[in-house]
Amino acid sequence: MKRTRILDLPTCKEGSEVQISGWVDGVRALGKIAFLSIRDGTGTVQAVAKPTTSGWDLVEELSLETAISLRGILKKDERALGGVEIKATQLSIIAPSAPDYPIQPKEHSTGFLMSQRHLWIRRPLQASLLRIRSTVILAAQNHLDSLGYVRVDAPILTPTSCEGTTTLFKLDYFEKTAYLTQSGQLYNEATAHALDRVYCFGPTFRAEKSKTRKHLTEFWMLEPEAVGLGLEENISLQESLFCALIDGVLDAHEEELERRFKRDLRALKICQRPFPRMTFAEASSRLSSLGFPLDEEGDFGAQHEEELAKDVGRPFFVHHFPAAAKAFYMAPDPLDPSLSLSLDLIAPDGGGEITGGGVRIQDPNLLARRMDEEGLNRDDFSWYTDLRKYGGVQTGGFGMGIERMVRWLTGTHHVRETIPFPRTIDRLSP
Numbered sequence: 494m495k496r497t498r499i500l501d502l503p504t505c506k507e508g509s510e511v512q513i514s515g516w517v518d519g520v521r522a523l524g525k526i527a528f529l530s531i532r533d534g535t536g537t538v539q540a541v542a543k544p545t546t547s548g549w550d551l552v553e554e555l556s557l558e559t560a561i562s563l564r565g566i567l568k569k570d571e572r573a574l575g576g577v578e579i580k581a582t583q584l585s586i587i588a589p590s591a592p593d594y595p596i597q598p599k600e601h602s603t604g605f606l607m608s609q610r611h612l613w614i615r616r617p618l619q620a621s622l623l624r625i626r627s628t629v630i631l632a633a634q635n636h637l638d639s640l641g642y643v644r645v646d647a648p649i650l651t652p653t654s655c656e657g658t659t660t661l662f663k664l665d666y667f668e669k670t671a672y673l674t675q676s677g678q679l680y681n682e683a684t685a686h687a688l689d690r691v692y693c694f695g696p697t698f699r700a701e702k703s704k705t706r707k708h709l710t711e712f713w714m715l716e717p718e719a720v721g722l723g724l725e726e727n728i729s730l731q732e733s734l735f736c737a738l739i740d741g742v743l744d745a746h747e748e749e750l751e752r753r754f755k756r757d758l759r760a761l762k763i764c765q766r767p768f769p770r771m772t773f774a775e776a777s778s779r780l781s782s783l784g785f786p787l788d789e790e791g792d793f794g795a796q797h798e799e800e801l802a803k804d805v806g807r808p809f810f811v812h813h814f815p816a817a818a819k820a821f822y823m824a825p826d827p828l829d830p831s832l833s834l835s836l837d838l839i840a841p842d843g844g845g846e847i848t849g850g851g852v853r854i855q856d857p858n859l860l861a862r863r864m865d866e867e868g869l870n871r872d873d874f875s876w877y878t879d880l881r882k883y884g885g886v887q888t889g890g891f892g893m894g895i896e897r898m899v900r901w902l903t904g905t906h907h908v909r910e911t912i913p914f915p916r917t918i919d920r921l922s923p
């Protein structure tokens with residue numbers, strides 16, 4: 494008999510015979526009746542076994558995560574999870590599970606659960622997060638594809654920094670030094686000159702010393718880059734992508750978001766274009782009037798983002814950051830070169846910075862000066878300067894941290910739950 498996935502059980506006829514297989518999620522044996530909760534990675538269902546069930550003797554061998562196969566008669570039951578229940582006619586064990594399964598139905602600390610991440614991901618909420626992550630990635634790729642963007646991946650082993658030298662992971666590369674990529678952007682600029690509209694999507698590394706709910710040392714970044722993408726076009730692209738991701742997740746997971754994540758769906762549905770926007774200077778004076786002025790260096794930190802976001806109440810852009818605060822490649826505003834053509838998209842409810850991007854410097858002399866100012870060795874970037882030498886035109890783009898996006902969409906406390914196996918300053922395992 495063919496296996497039915499638990500997800501598909503509600504489409505089966507009442508009274509029909511079904512065959513499922515999965516892992517025991519809970520077992521309650523009360524003398525001559527046993528209630529089994531079975532999970533198969535697509536859902537969870539309850540089955541009822543009785544002494545007439547073939548394999549009834551095996552019930553006492555079942556423990557959390559025993560892999561079983563079960564055949565039975567489908568019963569619709571409004572009160573049951575998923576609206577169905579199975580009256581078991583036959584039960585067999587596929588693979589036993591040791592009785593000391595570490596994740597028991599009780600409170601565990603997140604630290605402990607993180608150390609058991611390889612097992613924790615079997616829990617329905619964790620599995621849901623991974624499924625939603627997959628939806629977000631697919632929706633992003635579909636959206637960019639619909640706009641003519643070509644996926645061209647950037648290397649992970651790189652000879653230089655892209656986002657400053659303080660968060661580089663360094664490694665031996667034969668007789669040389671290599672760094673794990675901080676961003677594919679510089680390569681995107683090269684590929685945009687070959688393909689017009691491009692994006693890369695891949696693992697990105699930052700030796701972040703920050704222990705916050707938003708920082709990973711390894712995260713996945715989606716980075717579109719296109720010829721002629723000025724600040725306005727960049728904003729439009731980000732708005733349309735952001736909305737496409739919300740739509741994609743609502744289409745596929747609305748019920749899950751509400752029931753399992755208790756996400757306030759209004760917070761997602763109010764994200765209509767255009768998003769509010771403000772310059773860095775406007776943000777700064779708004780923060781002063783809210784009682785959270787920037788310090789003398791003008792550092793715009795997580796708390797500032799949060800206070801502003803509370804005030805705005807929905808995702809918004811901050812643009813025109815001071816040029817000095819941004820990376821060497823960021824183009825100055827021709828009207829006021831102390832400001833840069835840069836922008837961040839910030840989300841409320843603790844979401845913080847979800848994207849960062851801007852317009853790139855086109856002038857080779859200015860680029861060289863900015864590298865000198867940042868203490869970068871021009872020779873290391875010779876290929877990048879070449880782009881300016883041979884018909885270099887203006888490109889722009891941004892990077893979106895996929896985990897930050899998933900975290901915000903689902904209202905998850907910590908970004909580490911939005912990636913299968915998180916890497917943070919204090920975690921490299923499992």
Ligand code: 4AD
Nearest residue numbers: 676678708709712716847848849850890891892894
């Ligand atoms: O603002 P960032 O550093 O921008 C860049 O790297 C640009 N070169 C991107 C580009 O223009 N192509 O990073 C972009 C985004 C952030 O807004 C954030 O969502 C995410 O990447 N990010 C992190 N996510 C998790 N953990 C970290 N340590 C992150 N650092 C950045």
Ligand code: MG
Nearest residue numbers: 837846848849
């Ligand atoms: Mg940034």
